[in-house]
Amino acid sequence: AQSVTQLGSHVSVSEGALVLLRCNYSSSVPPYLFWYVQYPNQGLQLLLKYTSAATLVKGINGFEAEFKKSETSFHLTKPSAHMSDAAEYFCAVRRETSGSRLTFGEGTQLTVNP
Amino acid sequence: EPEVTQTPSHQVTQMGQEVILRCVPISNHLYFYWYRQILGQKVEFLVSFYNNEISEKSEIFDDQFSVERPDGSNFTLKIRSTKLEDSAMYFCASSPLGQGSTDTQYFGPGTRLTVL
Numbered sequence: 001a002q003s004v005t006q007l008g009s010h011v012s013v014s015e016g017a018l019v020l021l022r023c024n025y026s027s028s029v030p031p032y033l034f035w036y037v038q039y040p041n042q043g044l045q046l047l048l049k050y051t052s053a054a055t056l057v058k059g060i061n062g063f064e065a066e067f068k069k070s071e072t073s074f075h076l077t078k079p080s081a082h083m084s085d086a087a088e089y090f091c092a093v094r095r096e097t098s099g100s101r102l103t104f105g106e107g108t109q110l111t112v113n114p
Numbered sequence: 115e116p117e118v119t120q121t122p123s124h125q126v127t128q129m130g131q132e133v134i135l136r137c138v139p140i141s142n143h144l145y146f147y148w149y150r151q152i153l154g155q156k157v158e159f160l161v162s163f164y165n166n167e168i169s170e171k172s173e174i175f176d177d178q179f180s181v182e183r184p185d186g187s188n189f190t191l192k193i194r195s196t197k198l199e200d201s202a203m204y205f206c207a208s209s210p211l212g213q214g215s216t217d218t219q220y221f222g223p224g225t226r227l228t229v230l
Binding site for chain 1: 156157159162207219220224
């Protein structure tokens with residue numbers, strides 16, 4: 001079975017500071033990993049995905065994530081937080097097979113302070 | 115940019131009533147999904163649908179739930195007899211029939227179901 005764990009249900013940073021949201025995965029086969037963002041009262045929007053092509057993945061809005069097999073991690077980072085980044089972030093994993101279910105982490109609520 | 119749409123945005127129903135949640139997936143996508151998110155909890159997979167049949171379902175998706183693609187554009191989730199614990203945000207998603215890396219799921223804005 002595949003799963004992801006997000007360390008820290010709430011993260012608070014100052015505007016302009018580094019954002020680091022942690023995600024560790026558990027998978028018996030090479031996983032596909034995703035970060036989704038959910039703004040208040042909206043659906044889930046794909047930020048970026050890892051599909052074994054490159055370990056450093058760049059996404060939208062200046063976010064990126066690095067796949068580290070040795071650490072079974074896929075942490076999300078952004079060098080400089082913006083007020084508009086305040087949202088809930090979900091890490092998710094799925095098998096390589098097309099149409100497979102996504103298994104989500106618990107989510108991390110990011111607060112950006114002025 | 116094409117997007118997944120869902121109606122209604124908010125549905126209030128009495129316990130024991132039937133509800134149908136509607137979704138219009140992205141037009142060239144072939145896989146369809148329902149997920150739900152109970153308030154304060156993680157997003158959970160319910161069911162996936164391909165080629166007019168269920169391809170995978172979770173243990174949550176019991177006999178009270180059913181899915182249907184009644185025409186070429188809509189994808190519906192029916193809950194036959196709603197319970198209080200069915201109150202949640204229900205997300206529809208779709209993905210193209212791509213191999214591996216191209217199979218990305220795109221989510222709709224959700225329907226908030228409140229069971230009283």
